[in-house]
Amino acid sequence: MADQGGSQHGIARTSRVRTEEQRRQDVEKIAKYRDLDERVRKELSQKRYTPETFQLTSKLLQLNPEYYTVWNARRRLLIYGLFSKPSAGSSPSTALPSSSLTATTTTSSDASSSSLSTATPPAPDPPRAGKSGTTADEGDGSPEQAEESKKAEQDNDLELIKQELGFTIPLLLASPKCYWIWSYRLWILQQAIQRLPIPIARRIWEEELGLASKMLIKDRRNFHAWGYRRHVVEQLESPELGGTSLVESEFKYTTEMIKVDLSNFSAWHNRSKLIPRLLDERKADDTARETFLNEEFGQIFEAINVGPEDQSLWYYHHFLMLNLVSPVGHPTIAPALTRETRITYVIREIEQIKELLEDYDDVQLIYEALIDYTLFLCQFLERKPDGSERAELVSWLDKVKKLDPMRSGRWADLERDCGLVEERPRMMTMAS
Template sequence: MADQGGSQHGIARTSRVRTEEQKQLEQEKIRKYRELEEQVRSHVSQNHYTPEVFQLTSRLLKLNPEYYTIWNARRRLLISGLLSKPSAGSSPSRASPSSSPSATTTTPSAASSSSLSTATPPRPASPTAGTSGTTAEADEAKDQESDRDVLKSELNFTIPLLLDSPKCYWIWSYRLWVLNQAIERLPTAVARRIWEEELGLASKMLSKDQRNFHAWGYRRHVVTQLESAELDGSSMAEAEFEYTDKMIRKDLSNFSAWHSRSKIIPRLLDERKADDAARRAFLDKELGLIRDALNVGPEDQSLWYYHRYLMLNLVNFVGHPTIAPAFTQEDRVTYVIREIEDIRELLEDYDDVQLIYEALFDYTLHLCQLEERQPDPEERVELAGWLKKLMVLDPMRSGRWADLERDTGLVAEVAALER
């Protein structure tokens, strides 16, 4: 399975010989860890949902944030104790998980109705039964205030753990669960403020590792929620587009940012209600941006992937949104020819960069596709020359060049170059 938890990445191999003292210290560490683990598990299996047990899970998770069962126990502790019971109006299916977690653990829903009634409710303010309207409202406000504090404290708890283990799936997923509790339990405006702060966390994590796909995914999810009706949201496409701008300017090689940009663009243009002229200007600007980048980094795959994305907008425009849907055939051809000419100029400074030859080859075929024709004899000679160059510069991918040679019917032309 694609789970990287627990695997070793980038840690240098060193001699594993330990001194007697180190061995003893390690045994002591193991003893303390197992003792704590045993304590938590025994309490949890007996449904002891108390603040003391909650503290024990904090200690254990700090030692081992990958321990998913303990994150689950913590969720149950919150639902069954520290957080208020869902109010009559709220949907129970949203507030509690749907299926039984295990044979040995009582589900939160079952727990709240029967077996747990004997456990100490650790909540600071528990609702009183049979209260009149205004008291009930006051109670609800109190509940919400307490829930807000509990949830905020949970969010704070995970931050140092995330900074230490930025690729730990379980922490990210727990954090999202807490945030969803905020939507379910708090007034929209309060929940929204909590979610807004998450953008700051996502940015912080991405400033530490700009390619962390957990953090990019988290950011996307947070933005989607902030845009949703559930949080009284509206589109953040402009702000997120600017964010990719900022990240790209910091490091042109950040493909995660280029990718994110490619995903925001169609929506951005729709929301701007961009007319044909605005769309053309937008495409010109993007092509200018990537061309400037390619001038200094023609060996960077990230840049070429984005360039390919822009070119696909020109040649592969049926059935999905593109930047310039109203372009005429002539427009498209003009743009592709201009890109090919610009890339050709790159060769003057960089005549041994494989990606340049690949682009020329690719885009020349794009041009033929647009004009619904086969390459003419002159183009065939050029294509064969570029392919030959690719075979020489990049023998690792010779199988791919052979496929291209066969599929484009250039075998004879390439062979002629070899003589």
């Protein structure tokens, strides 16, 4: 139910009355589409796993990339018809090593689950339709011959994999938020690992970073592309592909993305996730970690100074502050900082933010940060706000309430939680 596919986003409402001409065109388009759909269903129900059927699925998916059943049919066409070796390793249940779908899944990948082909065999003896019609166990030839036919199979599979990667690119560019295309592409990449020599598979995966970057140039916040990038990086780092860490280059990538657009929270988020590993792998000592934290503080503050209304920046600043005041339970940037240093840094940030008020006295997020961090400080020192802090909190909260009446319920709760008003029952709208 969280699937957005097929819903209308950002398309202007127009008159729903179609002209006779539009209606005629629709009827024509529908007839063509349904005819194609019928043909695909028929070919598959008759188990014709041929290049011709494959072509028909291409046409259908170009008309409708959301048609997930046809993406599945395409996978089956490759496994049972076009790839060189219908080995055990290519059955769906083992196709993704990250998924431990149990043995019962194998039964669910039998006839009953495949709709278009109501009787897909587990393919012990599929029709040979691939370019390389030979298999290694066909003859009892010499080792050279076996080697040669193995090479031919790999060439066949490599070509198919490249062709599929090429096929999905224009579809992704046209529908960058279509889950099915992204997941099909990952499945193809997984086939590369299973069917090709490691260096060749690795080269294919490396090129995917380029695609992820390209998609993120088109839309810097596309969470499909960010997720895809993290997945590709993880694979490239894995022993399966003979990989080593990419944390330095990925960290650099977030820096570049942020430079282009300070407001890109997706990049800030990824940065927050990469930092603990980055510092571990750099074998950063305590001094290096403290320097790193201060540089991050410096950088984000500079950005806030330019755009104090940008939520993305404050979220990242908040993340850095949590590194100071909430040092247990999760990896932090500088775990060895002394209590005194932490307090000094928190106070430094508060003072700097106060200075922002000289230029911006009506930006709600500044007041919100001042309230948050003053409370952080008190919590860290395990005491209540003192007299002057209390006075400041009251004045900042007054400002926030005026600037942001939308969230007045939240400010009322905060006021009570800070002990700035007399105790009254919490405003609960429901039993939680």
